Amino acid sequence: xxxxxxxxxxxxxxxxxxxxxxxxxxxxxxxxxxxxxxxxxxxxxxxxxxxxxxxxxxxxxxxxxxxxxxxxxxxxxxxxxxxxxxxxxxxxxxxxxxxxxxxxxxxxxxxxxxxxxxxxxxxxxxxxxxxxxxxxxxxxxxxxxxxxxxxxxxxxxxxxxxxxxxxxxxxxxxxxxxxxxxxxxxxxxxxxxxxxxxxxxxxxxxxxxxxxxxxxxxxxxxxxxxxxxxxxxxxxxxxxxxxxxxxxxxxxxxxxxxxxxxxxxxxxxxxxxxxxxxxxxxxxxxxxxxxxxxxxxxxxxxxxxxxxxxxxxxxxxxxxxxxxxxxxxxxxxxxxxxxxxxxxxxxxxxxxxxxxxxxxxxxxxxxxxxxxxxxxxxxxxxxxxxxxxxxxxxxxxxxxxxxxxxxxxxxxxxxxxxxxxxxxxxxxxxxxxxxxxxxxxxxxxxxxxxxxxxxxxxxxxxxxxxxxxxxxxxxx
Amino acid sequence: xxxxxxxxxxxxxxxxxxxxxxxxxxxxxxxxxxxxxxxxxxxxxxxxxxxxxxxxxxxxxxxxxxxxxxxxxxxxxxxxxxxxxxxxxxxxxxxxxxxxxxxxxxxxxxxxxxxxxxxxxxxxxxxxxxxxxxxxxxxxxxxxxxxxxxxxxxxxxxxxxxxxxxxxxxxxxxxxxxxxxxxxxxxxxxxxxxxxxxxxxxxxx
Numbered sequence: 001x002x003x004x005x006x007x008x009x010x011x012x013x014x015x016x017x018x019x020x021x022x023x024x025x026x027x028x029x030x031x032x033x034x035x036x037x038x039x040x041x042x043x044x045x046x047x048x049x050x051x052x053x054x055x056x057x058x059x060x061x062x063x064x065x066x067x068x069x070x071x072x073x074x075x076x077x078x079x080x081x082x083x084x085x086x087x088x089x090x091x092x093x094x095x096x097x098x099x100x101x102x103x104x105x106x107x108x109x110x111x112x113x114x115x116x117x118x119x120x121x122x123x124x125x126x127x128x129x130x131x132x133x134x135x136x137x138x139x140x141x142x143x144x145x146x147x148x149x150x151x152x153x154x155x156x157x158x159x160x161x162x163x164x165x166x167x168x169x170x171x172x173x174x175x176x177x178x179x180x181x182x183x184x185x186x187x188x189x190x191x192x193x194x195x196x197x198x199x200x201x202x203x204x205x206x207x208x209x210x211x212x213x214x215x216x217x218x219x220x221x222x223x224x225x226x227x228x229x230x231x232x233x234x235x236x237x238x239x240x241x242x243x244x245x246x247x248x249x250x251x252x253x254x255x256x257x258x259x260x261x262x263x264x265x266x267x268x269x270x271x272x273x274x275x276x277x278x279x280x281x282x283x284x285x286x287x288x289x290x291x292x293x294x295x296x297x298x299x300x301x302x303x304x305x306x307x308x309x310x311x312x313x314x315x316x317x318x319x320x321x322x323x324x325x326x327x328x329x330x331x332x333x334x335x336x337x338x339x340x341x342x343x344x345x346x347x348x349x350x351x352x353x354x355x356x357x358x359x360x361x362x363x364x365x366x367x368x369x370x371x372x373x374x375x376x377x378x379x380x381x382x383x384x385x386x387x388x389x390x391x392x393x394x395x396x397x398x399x400x401x402x403x404x405x406x407x408x409x410x411x412x413x414x415x416x417x418x419x420x421x422x423x424x425x426x427x428x429x430x431x432x433x434x435x436x437x438x439x440x441x442x443x444x445x446x447x448x449x450x451x452x453x454x455x456x457x458x459x460x461x462x463x464x465x466x467x468x469x470x471x472x473x474x475x476x
Numbered sequence: 477x478x479x480x481x482x483x484x485x486x487x488x489x490x491x492x493x494x495x496x497x498x499x500x501x502x503x504x505x506x507x508x509x510x511x512x513x514x515x516x517x518x519x520x521x522x523x524x525x526x527x528x529x530x531x532x533x534x535x536x537x538x539x540x541x542x543x544x545x546x547x548x549x550x551x552x553x554x555x556x557x558x559x560x561x562x563x564x565x566x567x568x569x570x571x572x573x574x575x576x577x578x579x580x581x582x583x584x585x586x587x588x589x590x591x592x593x594x595x596x597x598x599x600x601x602x603x604x605x606x607x608x609x610x611x612x613x614x615x616x617x618x619x620x621x622x623x624x625x626x627x628x629x630x631x632x633x634x635x636x637x638x639x640x641x642x643x644x645x646x647x648x649x650x651x652x653x654x655x656x657x658x659x660x661x662x663x664x665x666x667x668x669x670x671x672x673x674x675x676x677x678x679x680x681x
Contacts, residue, residue: 125610127530153612154500154527157639163652164643196660211642214616218575219644221666227648227656325660328669334577334613341572341679342582348669348676371577371609394482394541396525397578397609470660 001033004438007431008093011299015126015367017388022365024411026295026429027438035444036436037253037308040451041281047254049092050434058096058255062103062246065260069244074178076113080243081176084121085206088184088248089133090300092434096255097248098137101182104246105143108180119148120173122206125397126301126369127152157209160238162231168209169232179241181264184248185271187279188304190314190322191333192217193226195275196470199247199268203238204229222328222335233264247271252282252309253435269472276466280323281458282308287318288450289428292443293418294361294379297431301370302363305430308437312361312430316375319355323462325469331355337374344377354378359422362414363388363405368395376404380421382414383407477549478579478605482524482539484517490536491515497528497537499636502611503602523548523601523608550589550603561678563587567617567624568646570673572680575617578609586621595622596629597638616642645670 004027010019026032038044048057074080082104088097105117119139121130130150134140139148151170158171173179183202193201202208204216204226212232216225232238245267246260251274261267296312298305303313314322317331329336331352339347346353354375361381368391375381382405383389389407392398408414419425426443439447464474484506486497493513498506505521506528508514515537517528529537552560561584564571569583581604594600597618601607607614619641622629631638645667653663 125612127527152531154531154636156499156636159639164648166640167642168639194660209639210612210615211639214613215642215644217613218616219620219642220648221645221663221670223660223662224645224648224666227652227661227663230656325662328662328665337577338574339570339673340574341570341676343679345679347570347572347673347679373580374577394539396482399479399481399578399609400580471658 001441001444003034004028004032005034005433005436007433007438008298010365013132013299013367014128015301015369016299016365017385017391021385021387025431026297026362026364026411026415027431027433029412029415031440032427032429032438033441033444034433034436034438035447037282038435040285040447041455043455044253044278045251045256047251047256047435049096049255051254055095055099058258059099059103061258062100063107065258066104066107066246069260069262071108071111071243074108074112074114074243076115078114078178079116079118079176080108080114080178080180081118081120081173082180082182083173083202083207084119084130084182085202086121086123086126086129086133087186087188089130090304091184091186091248091250092255094133094137097184098133098139100246100248100258101139102142104180104182117143117147118176119143120151121149122151122170122173122202124206124370127154129369153208153210153213157211160232160235162235164231167215167228167232168211169207170209173207174241177241178243180243181245183245184250185259185274186250186309187275188311190279190283191317191330194223194325195272195323195466196223197226197230197268198275199245199264199271200229200233201226202229203232208232217334222333223325249274250309251278272470272472273467276323277458277463279309280462280466281455282310283314283318283322284458284462285447285451285454286310286315288454289318289357289426289443289446291357291359291422291424292426292428293415293422293424294358295364295415295427295429296361296366297364297429298366300367302366302372302375303370305366306432307428307430315428316354316358316379319357320352321462323466332374359424360418362418364411364414368392368398371397373398373400373404376401381405382418384411384414385409477547479545479547480524480605481542481545483519483542484522484528485538485540486515486517487536487538488514490534492534494533496531496533499634500527500531502527502598502607502637504598504632521602523605525608525611527611548603548605550585550592552584552588553592556588556591559591560584560587563591563621563625565674567620568644568670568674569617569621570676572678573673576606576609576614579605581606581614583617583621586618590621590625590627595627597622598632620644
């Protein structure tokens, strides 16, 4: 068996405990091994990162992709906002995404003579998060004094007239002649967007005001929600500013390349196909896990810790097919959570329970800044360290998270407790390991055994259905 | 019921009186003295969300643990249950439906607050705690409930707390539904699910 892959290091942030308090990583414990995603699925594409070319390879890929984009409309005296989102900074440590943002700025400046190029980096529910990344990756210096800023959904609004009525964007996202949509194709929140218009989503989310985001999560329903993003993107206001899109092209095993296009829907079709095919494969495999202990060990909120491109929130729904649009409500999405009544049960009988394969969750290291009490309430959870528990108690989004959890002092103690109580030796670690998965040997054996059949099922049965549901031609 | 543990505190040495904090506060707990260039937090109205602290450009606001935490929440008054449930369903919510993921506020509590005189999102937040967690996702349910109650709320003047109501699943034009039906948007199917939730039996005894 392979040794564990080094997990993403803890990161200093106001949303997590100090890195010095993360005394042990779960991957360091005895009995932990690793699998490369490509060993499970040899058909996954070759990647730039992790790889010997490192970040410079991403830079070259970005420059090559941008070379094919027409930038003639951008004039030297114009202003350009490069719109970014926090999620990109969680991929392989964030440096590749930061480098792509720098490349976009440099190429626009070199090609058009435009010098007033700004970075506007949107967030989820942690309003300072991208400010931290901007400083960490030197984007403030690269874009120039005051030109790289974080934007938040409670900042001043700008109304946007759409074909479904007035929606609201963040004014500072759109305060330029042109906008460049700088994103990535990592699927992340499949439970929300269901791989429908994934490429467009930030227009309804990280570039949007609370009115719009609340519409997405409360007004439209689980499969229509992402139409909000399309409505905003298609508005004359946004179309009048949209210059082009530039995406990190992702796979569960790393960064495949950079994709840039003036036609966002053409790019969207490409990433819909890769999202269903590549990530759908990994999620379907995770759905084969019969029992396990989940270990959270990554510098981001509980739901977003990831393993081979699958986030914990999606593993919590891996007992269902998240890509199948005939399934209205995944086991976890905010609409599902909303539909649990006062007795703690779903209001409709067909709402699936959270993945029963998860016997216990050991929260070794994960951040605040996302409402996570639903998970600790419905999945037995152990939190490592009093300091971490106290951080959650102070978080306005998680005032009841620890009420449902047990708190133990050390990683070793927590994992031993979980193994003893659940009786399983299968452990799946969500620690962002580059290119693969850290896990226990019994679980590795199960995944290796099941992967070939999953691959066949995805290619022959599931992928054609998933693509048809999204209007994508089945033949590439 | 929500326990308020945290309090926003302004550092007068750092505050420039820019007014951003009072424009984003969901309970209108902050007032800026424009002559003195100084923001002040009214402790009794502060629900402990970090919106002001997170947007202060000077880092002049800190969240501190209150010496005396207190509980807020609105009970459905005896004899009001029918009216509360009717208001929720008129706004197309199940009464037990969660409308704030951070604070665990359900539709019936927000509706009860409205029936007991809370006629703005800010007043509903102050009484129930809704929109005092992430401060992002639960605005529209409040506006839908206010609308269903026949209350015409106006955004705080000059504030960024909120700007307006938006579309719901039931408002999407048929032409839009037809145009995008082949692209994975399940509008009518989602309406069917939402309506079944609205009409589902209650779990509360």
